[in-house]
Amino acid sequence: MLQYTLKKLLAGLPLILGVTFISFVLMVYFGPDKTYELAGKNPTEEQIAQIRADLGYDQPFFKRYTNYVIELATLNFGHSDSTGERVTRLLGRTIPISLALTLPGFVLGNVIGILLALLAAYYRSTWIDKSIMTFAVVGMSVSFLIIIIGFQVMFSSAYGLNMFPVRGWSMDTLGEYLYYVTVPTLAIVFVSLGYNTRFYRAVIVEELGKDHIRTARAYGASARSILLKRVLKNSMIPIITRIMFSIPLVVISGSLLIESYFGIPGVGKVTYDAITTGDQPVLKAVVGATAVLFVVVLIVTDVLYRLFDPRVELK
């Protein structure tokens, strides 16, 4: 197991190097120059040179990239150029907020999606299936932004229920957390439900058509036992794949729109601000973390495959 993990990590190196390299070229090398922002009014030549040296701008391209890889390997990204906060502390503060914000919606969106898909697939071509799938296409066709604005008006403004806050965030007590997380969660569930239901229905319909299901039906197995014991269990591989591979993007960019709309200080908002202001230490850390997360997800997914399907071999 340990040997397998190490081998997989090694195989993930090209991906990590690729992601960090492309991001480095785009975000750091061509990104905004912070020199004059930090220099203040009427800087002298020496002051400018000093700031450029502090920021590492004066070093050659490959030296800067190699430094980045070393920073990533030692998890030492230094301090934010904008606020001076330690980058690891900044991430430790903002990632939990993003997770608390997106996780409930992500879990509910997948669970409800699977349940609707089971229902639609089992009652295939009946009115139940047709209404669920119509709902799914409608859900797929509404923009996330429209959902967010619409839900905000409906739940948080005087033109609607006016029960939840317009913007902001707090997790001090469970009550406050629920107060702030409800509307974003509803929006996330709604926007993901259409795509999820369609995807899972296709998987389940295919599984339902197999011979062993027909046999189980012939033996008089109940709908419940067929769906939960046979179909769902055998559909786990594509389900795991979909859920696992959306995790890295849910953590980083999935929350960006919600965070900037509701003014929530999560990692998506912090990273977006870092791009627009050229806060390189923060950018390097987030991009590096995403790449590593992808490789970890790749490994965990393989292990999960093995757990759900003993025929899969780890090699």
Place this chain on the structure above:
Amino acid sequence: MSAGESFWSKAWRKFLGDRFGLASAGIVLGYFVIALGVWLDLWGQQWSTLTSGSNLPMSSAHWFGTNLSGQDIFDRAIYSTKTAFEIGLSVAVLSTILGAILGAISGFFAGRWSDEVILWLMGTLDSIPFYLFVAAVAFALQGHPLAMHAAMIATFWTTTARVVRGEVMKLKELEFIEAARAIGVPQHLIIFRHILPNTSHLLLVQATIVFVSAIKSEVILSFLGLGVQDGVSWGLMIAESTQEVIVGQFKNFFAASGMLFVLVMAFNLFSDALQDALDPKKVH
């Protein structure tokens, strides 16, 4: 059905029998005519003209009223149709071409170094968070108006390439390719003249999916300030409407999101009908 009926005429017949598919294709065509009219200066030209008052109600002069700055909402929504088609078509066509070429090369040389490089590139691009990538491209191109288009093309081709790669790996084992090899057809001709045309039904469906993703992404990117830089789009309209809905003005929001929703919905249904007609193995 005649025995010699070709794949495309069979698909066409199937598509003609699909009521939802035909209706949605009609709606998409209607939008396209609107966009064409804007392009030919027939209508929607008053989108930036300032009128006498802001947030005017609906009237015969301003069919959908005016926005906070006093611009005609109806004209803006109409003009934005052109913007949407410009983005959708350019991103769909270019990313499909890119995906087709790289996917075909990768599939034909599966397991060899060129395949490894392309697979690595796809994995890498898929692992960079999309909105951050667009933001980075926008800054790298110094706010160029086509930065958003470039970023979408650079990331959307990977899905198409994966689909094409899988299909090409199957096709290259078939007898007609073996025959082409046997009579000495050069490799690039085998890939691009004999194999790639046989994936065109997949490319067509992929292009419609990318079209939808592109106009949906535009809305979010424009809201974040990374999208359309000159002109107007549904995304920009929805972004400005966020200032208006808090004071109870919903016209701008409804006009833009209504136009967007109907087009995306029709395109989604059209894409489904296309898939039904073109993929004999698709399960319902």
